Amino acid sequence: MNGLLQTRQHIHSSGPSTINTHNAENDSDTSSNAAHGNNVLIVDDSLSVRRSLGQMMEDAGYKPILARDGLDAVEQLKNNHADLMLVDLEMPRMNGIELTRHLRNSKQHNATPIFMITSRSTSKHRNLAAHEGVTEYFTKPYTESDLLSKIHQHLHSQVESQ
Structure with a gap:
């Protein structure tokens, strides 16, 4: 997780959002006293990636x-x-x-920041992600501090715009 940042591209702005519920999947324990309280949906077919990103988010207060x-x-x-x-x-x-x-065509989720994290670093993949509405594009390996900084930046700007 603490590798070097190879590529990050800002692609799409985000809009206002609200704070709500809890973790619904059994393979992670949600911190009940999260500092920020923001919910971060982690979508990955690798259980180890879900768990490590989940722990990173909990440790950061999400x-x-x-x-x-x-x-x-x-x-x-x-x-x-x-x-x-x-x-x-x-x-x-x-x-x-x-x-x-799907989410960008949904009224409820069309402005939610979406960060794509992938090993695909070609301009073809970046351009496709940008075209579909990805907010930030990270290629592996990336630094934990850079990812957390961008998450904080996007969530903080949502709070200010509400």
């Missing part, structure tokens, strides 16, 4: 909500509010681009 793929994320969003999403590009059933497209 409330992680975990989903195995895009379809699971859509289900999680029926019962949980996400202030920001960390989404893998390549997943079975519904990949990160398909999920982003």
Whole structure:
């Protein structure tokens, strides 16, 4: 997780959002006294990635909500509010681009910041993500501090714009 940042591209602005519920997946324990209280939906088909990002979010004071793929994320969003999403590009059933497209066409989630985290660093993938409405694009490896800084920046700007 603490590798070097290779690529990050700001792609899309975010709008206002609200704070709500809790973690609905059993493979992570949500901190009840989170400093920020913002819900972060983590969507990745790798259990180890979900757990490590979930722990990173908890340690930073956020409330992680975990989903195995895009379809699971859509289900999680029926019962949980996400202030920001960390989404893998390549997943079975519904990949990160398909999920982003679905969310950007949804009135409820069209302004939620979506950070794509992937090993795909080509301009083709970045351009496709930008076209579909991804907010930030990170390639692996990335630094934890840079990711957390961008998350804080986007969530802080949401609070100020409300």
